[in-house]
Amino acid sequence: MRTSRRSPAHLQNGAAYLFLLPWLIGFFCLTLGPMIGSLYLSLTKYNLLNAPEWIGFANYAELFTNDDKFTQSLSVTFKYVFMSVPLRLIFALLVAMALNKGIRALGVYRTVYYVPSLLGGSVAISIVWRQLFGGDGAINRFLGWFGVKGPYWISHPDYIMYPIVTLAVWQFGSSMVIFLAGLKQVPSDLYEASQVDGAGKLRQFFRITLPLLTPVIFFNLIMTVINSFQAFTPAYVIGDGSGGPLDASLFYTLYLYLEGFAYFNMGYASALAWIILAIIALLTGIIFATSRYWVFYGDGKEGR
C-alpha cells in the first residue's frame, strides 16, 4: 500500500521535471556546456580550424602583461558603462515621473516610450544612428543652424562614444516601465502628510520618492550594468565593425568577437570571455554588498 500512497507524489515530481526539461536542456546544452567548453579553450591555443593545443594559463598571462588592446577595450567598456548607466536610469526615472502625473492615455505613452527599448538593440537603429551622427548628418545640420560646426561624431576617436551612449540612453523604456510600477506603489498619504508639514516638491522627491524607490533602482541598476557590459551591436555597427576609429569603439565584447572569429585566436577569446564574466560578477557582488546601506525595503526588513 505504500506505493499507492507514494505514486501521486512521484507523478507530481515527474511532471515538474518534465516541465523543467526544456529549461534544463537549454541550460545544459546552451549555457553550461559551452561555458565549460570555453573554460577549456581558454587554456589552449586554438586557431578555430586546427585542434586546440594546451598551453595552460599562457593566454591569461598574455592578457594581463602584454596586451594593450585588452586594457583599451576595458577602458572603453567601463567608460561606456559609467556614462550610459546613470544617464539612462536618471532619464528613465524622469520620464516615469512625468508619466505618473496622471496624464490621460497613459497606456499609449507608456507603449510609445517603451518602443525604443525593443528596437534599440537592432542593427537597423544603429545604422540610423550612424546616419544621424555622420559628418553631414542631421545632428550636425541642426548644430549648423546655430553656427556650431559639429565634429565627425562617428569617425573621430574622441567623439564616437557619445553617439553610442546616446543610443543606450534612448533605450530607457524598460527601466522606465519598472520605475513607473515602483512609483505607483508609493502610498499617496505620505505625500499628503508631508505636504501638510510644509515639504516642497524637491524635498518630497528626496525624502519620500527616492527612498521608497531604492529597491526598484537597485534592480534596474543591476540589470542595466550587466546589460551594458555586454553591449555589442552599437559598437559593431556604429563603429566600423573592428573597433575603429583608433580602437575608440573597441568594446570588450567586440574585441572578444574579433579575436575569436576574425583573428583566429579562439583560445584567447575564451580567456577574454572568462575575464569579463569575473568582472561582471565582481561588480554585481559589490552592488549587492553595498545595497544594505542604501536600499530601503518598506516592510522594515532592511535588505537581507
Place this chain on the structure above:
Amino acid sequence: MKRRGLSIVLASTLLALAGCGSSGGPGGDNASPSASPSAAPSGSASASASGEQEQVELRISWWGDQARADLTNKAIELFEQKNPNIKLTGEFAPFDGYFDKLNTQLASDTAPDIFFLGGNVIDYANKDVLLDLGPYVGNELKLDDMDPTMIEYGTVNGKLIHVSVGANARGIIVNKTMFDKAGIPVPQDGWTWDDYARISKEISDKLGDGYYGTYNFTTDGMDIYLKQNGKQLYDMANNKLGFEEADILPWFQYWDNTAKAGGVVPIELQVSNPPDDTGKSLLLTGKVAMTLLPSNNLVTFQGLTQDEFTMVQLPRGPKGTGVVFESSQGISGFAKTKHPNEVAKFIDFIINDPDAAKALGNNRGVPVTSANRAALVAEASPADKIVYDYTSRVSEQTKKEPFAISYNPPGNAEFIKLSDNTVQEIGFGKASVEKAVQGFYEGTVKIFESNQ
C-alpha cells in the same frame, strides 16, 4: 522515488547533450535555396537516363554586392544547365562579415564546398582546410591555358589549393573630370612620389574646400612601396617578415607630410567614407581625385558616376612601380567536401568556359586564361578597354622590371587593422610618426609570430 525522477531527468538531459554536441556534420547541405537560381528543368530526366550519374548538391559562397551576385548566379545557372546532375546553392555576404562567417563555418565543418578567398589565402592554406586540387588537374580541372604565375600563386607548400579566377593590377585610379575642372593635366605613367604629393596638393588648392587630391593609402600600398625599395612584406621562402622598422618609416612619413601639406583627405573623412565603399566613396562624388585601387574596381566605379575615370601606373620608386599582375581573388574547395570531383569541375567551368567568362565579365578581374580574355576583349565596354589598356601596360612594364609574386603575411586581417590604426594614430595626432611606426612594427612582429 524522488531520486528516480531526478535520474530520468539527468539521463534525458545527457541524451539531449549528446544530441546538441554532434549537430555539426553535414547539416548545412540542405540550406535554403533562396539565393540559387531555378535549377535546370531537364536535369533529372537526362541524369536518370544515363543511369550512373547521381544527383549532387554543392554549396558555394562569395562576397560582394547584389550586382556581383546576379552575375555569379547567372554563371551558376549556366553550369547547372551543362551539368544537370549538379545543383549549386549560392550564398553571399558583404565583404565585412564574409570571412567571420566562413571561419565559423569552417570551424564547425559546415563550410560550403566551394568558397572564394582573396589576399588571405595563406591564412587558410596553413590550416589544412583547403582541398588539394592537384589530383584533378588534367582531368576535371584543366589549367593548360592558365597563366603560370597564377597557378604558382595558388600552389602553397607544393599543393594546388586555390585557383585564381581573376587577375588585376593595382594602379592609381584618376577622376579625369576633376583634373579638367582644376585645369591640371592628367598624370602619366613614369611619375614619381614627389609628383604625386605635389599634384595632390594642387588639386586640393585649385578646387578649394571639401576637395582633395588623394585618399591616404598607406595600408593598401605598403607592399608595393616595399617592393619599390627592394623589400617585401612577407618573405614566404624563409617564412619571416621581409622588412625592418626603418624600411617602412619613410612610407608613413611620406603620407604624414603629404597630409600636412593639404593634399590628402582628412582622416575623419577617410574613416567615414572609405575609398572602396561604393556607397560612400568620395571618388564617386567627385570630391577626391586619385587613389590606389585594383583595376577591376574601375569598371564598377565608372558605372556609378558621370565623372570620367582612367588608370595610371603607380609613381615609381628606386626599383620601379612594384606592381605586378596579381590574383584579385579565386576559388578554393573545402577539404572535407564530399564531392571533390564536382568542385574541380565547377572551378574548371569558371576559368575555361567562354560562357562563364561572358556571364561574369571582369567583375572579379580579368580572366586568367588567354582564351577567355580573348572572348571578353571582343565585346569590351569603354570602361573595360581602359582596364585592358592599363593591364597590358603593366604587363609590358613587368617584362622590363619583374617582381616576384607575393602573399600577404599570415594574420592578414589583424595586420590590416593594425596598419589602419597606425595611420589613424598619426592622423588624429595621438602619436608622432616615429612612435606610431615603432608600435606598428612591434605589433606586426607579434601578429606574425602568433600566427605561425
